[in-house]
Amino acid sequence: MTISRRNLIRTTSGVAALSLIGKLSSQIDDRHHVVVVGGGFAGSTLARYLSLWGEQKFRITLIDPSSEHSSCVMSNLVLTNQIALSKLTFSHTPLADRFNFATRVGSVSEIKAGAKSVLLADGSELSYDTLVLATGIELDAIDGYDPARIPHAWIAGDSTELLRQQLNEELPAGGHVVMTIPEAPYRCPPGPYERACLLAAMARQITDANGGSGVNGSPTVTVLDANEDIQAEKATFTAAFEELYGDIIDYRRGVKITRIDSDNRTAYTTVGAFSGDVLNVIPNHQAPAILRNAGLVPTGDRWAPVDPVTYESALIGGIYVIGDAQATSQPKSAHMANAQAKVCADAIIRKTAGLATHASERINNLTTNSACFSPVNFNEAAWLTAVFRYNTASRLMELAPNSLGASEGWDRESYDDMYTWASNLFSDTFV
Amino acid sequence: MVKRQRNNQRLCVQVVILTAIGVPLDSLAQDATIDRLLASQCSQCHGTNGYAVGDIDSLAGESAGEIREEMLEMQFERDPDDMMDHQALGYTDSQIRRIARYYASLPEDPGTRAPFIDLTAGSSRGDRDDEDTGDEDRDDDHEADEKDEDYREDYRYDSDDEDEQDEEDEEDEEDEEDEEDEEDEED
Numbered sequence: 001m002t003i004s005r006r007n008l009i010r011t012t013s014g015v016a017a018l019s020l021i022g023k024l025s026s027q028i029d030d031r032h033h034v035v036v037v038g039g040g041f042a043g044s045t046l047a048r049y050l051s052l053w054g055e056q057k058f059r060i061t062l063i064d065p066s067s068e069h070s071s072c073v074m075s076n077l078v079l080t081n082q083i084a085l086s087k088l089t090f091s092h093t094p095l096a097d098r099f100n101f102a103t104r105v106g107s108v109s110e111i112k113a114g115a116k117s118v119l120l121a122d123g124s125e126l127s128y129d130t131l132v133l134a135t136g137i138e139l140d141a142i143d144g145y146d147p148a149r150i151p152h153a154w155i156a157g158d159s160t161e162l163l164r165q166q167l168n169e170e171l172p173a174g175g176h177v178v179m180t181i182p183e184a185p186y187r188c189p190p191g192p193y194e195r196a197c198l199l200a201a202m203a204r205q206i207t208d209a210n211g212g213s214g215v216n217g218s219p220t221v222t223v224l225d226a227n228e229d230i231q232a233e234k235a236t237f238t239a240a241f242e243e244l245y246g247d248i249i250d251y252r253r254g255v256k257i258t259r260i261d262s263d264n265r266t267a268y269t270t271v272g273a274f275s276g277d278v279l280n281v282i283p284n285h286q287a288p289a290i291l292r293n294a295g296l297v298p299t300g301d302r303w304a305p306v307d308p309v310t311y312e313s314a315l316i317g318g319i320y321v322i323g324d325a326q327a328t329s330q331p332k333s334a335h336m337a338n339a340q341a342k343v344c345a346d347a348i349i350r351k352t353a354g355l356a357t358h359a360s361e362r363i364n365n366l367t368t369n370s371a372c373f374s375p376v377n378f379n380e381a382a383w384l385t386a387v388f389r390y391n392t393a394s395r396l397m398e399l400a401p402n403s404l405g406a407s408e409g410w411d412r413e414s415y416d417d418m419y420t421w422a423s424n425l426f427s428d429t430f431v
Numbered sequence: 432m433v434k435r436q437r438n439n440q441r442l443c444v445q446v447v448i449l450t451a452i453g454v455p456l457d458s459l460a461q462d463a464t465i466d467r468l469l470a471s472q473c474s475q476c477h478g479t480n481g482y483a484v485g486d487i488d489s490l491a492g493e494s495a496g497e498i499r500e501e502m503l504e505m506q507f508e509r510d511p512d513d514m515m516d517h518q519a520l521g522y523t524d525s526q527i528r529r530i531a532r533y534y535a536s537l538p539e540d541p542g543t544r545a546p547f548i549d550l551t552a553g554s555s556r557g558d559r560d561d562e563d564t565g566d567e568d569r570d571d572d573h574e575a576d577e578k579d580e581d582y583r584e585d586y587r588y589d590s591d592d593e594d595e596q597d598e599e600d601e602e603d604e605e606d607e608e609d610e611e612d613e614e615d616e617e618d
Contacts, residue, residue, distance in 0.1 A: 049471070052479075053464075053467070074550070083550075087550065090548075094546075335475050338475050339472055339475065342468060342471045342472065343468065346464065346467075346468045349464075350464075359462075361462055361465055362462075362465055362468075365465050365468075365469055365525075365526055365529070366468075367469060367472055367521065367522065367526070368472060369472050369475075369518060369521060371475065371476060371514060371518070383514055385514045385517050385518055386517070386521075387517075387518060387520070387521020387522065388521075389521065400520065400521035400522075401520070402517070402520040403517050403518065403520045403521035404517065405511060405514065405516065405517030407512075408512065416486070416551075417486075417487075419485070419550050419551040420476075420484070420485040420486050420487050420551060421475075421476055421487075422550050423484045423485050423547070423548055423549050423550040423551055424474075424475065424476050424477065424478050424483055424484050424485070424487065425475050425476070426548040426550065427478060427479065427484050427547035427548050428474045428475055428478060428479045430548065431546050431547055431548055
């Protein structure tokens, strides 16, 4: 039986007809279905640009455990009370309305690559033509570590707010903060060093406001770095640690965490135990279990290998991985996640249209770039930037010669530029 | 149809002339989606399709010659101390031309545009020395909460304008050649 819309309207009453048409429309939407898992910088940009460039040829569904996303970018300034977390939190709904895609609040529990579907924790199943995984990271479990009491503040949200509260309410004059830095590669290479600077700035401010160092002595921030050296902007952060916080920051290299005492805020490490009034533990990261269980991460590895021309998994066709969970050597950052999502959206559009994704004109012009600002105190920032190009011989994204640059020190102008950069990055991603 | 034939003939003539004077054929490449993808890598900082928020250059509607000239200036900066001095070094001249061509094809005035996030407005930002941030002006200009269903039209790269764009490109090429000549003379 065929029912034309015109006949339906003629033969049924108004409201009922409209509701029926709505149902029929969704049933007959046989456009290529792209399911995007994760609504952070990577996933939101992917959905946004696939809609913008896709000429309405795609049905897009964005799945995320939350109806909103809190940005890690700028979230260290939540700790210093300079930005409210709510200003960094973006609902998926307005973006989806503007760009005509569907959203679904839920957790994906299993990827059925053979059947081209995902299972959700509520038992429902959603089929896809193309699957894009933009899940971000999973933090490793550590013996004794309870993230509900010991904040990581490395996936923005409640944990950021918990660390802010502990700093503001539980750090006394001359107090002691202990923080840990995960093994590379981790999310946001300069981030932990920026965090160390701002913890020190807070500890000093709190001490000054509560009678000065005469009360309990000078405050201290002990930084336990799992790496052998500073991982980004080494000159800047070496100078900042010495010149701005020489009396506060105690930076220690190559320290591995073995156990956390969450009751007593103590980190047990390869070089002894460290207790703080506030303990900020940032565990090592890897691609989330959903990717590992689906066979997207080789045994013994931590990240999902992809072809950077498309971001299609190197292991399972039809599944794309963008953002922090993928294994290319590009830095794990929000700006890069946005950059990769655009390359991936373009590749999906080409592939669906039957056009070559590896055409020489395309791969010879494949670039991504990174730019970021790091505040080192309440009103000055440093910056870091780089461009990555596809190398057709190595088949890798590689640093473009001479494009890597960092500020000489820090200044107020860069601090102001940081807000402009973040505003544009957020606008190009979440609205 | 007649117009298309004429365009094809014109293109052939261009190819012959430009090849003869040493302009790489790459600069005549026609896949506009590659221009678009290259250009989209600017928009993390310069806004979607080059319509920026706050105190940073909007790129949409700039002339191709102007964008390329600025990028080349940054590439040749002897003491690169700006983020863009380093960014510019990441692109070949051919890529810069394509990025410039894309932004030059967009209207300078975006018309009705998407809402955006302006973090610079009304946030607590350390100890500010200068109270005049221009935030109020920005609010007035952009009406952050405005929602319009049609704004995506402004963002779309319109391939129907190719004829028009060919002409613009031709003019740009001429402009650029003139500039190069001038540069040569200066050298």
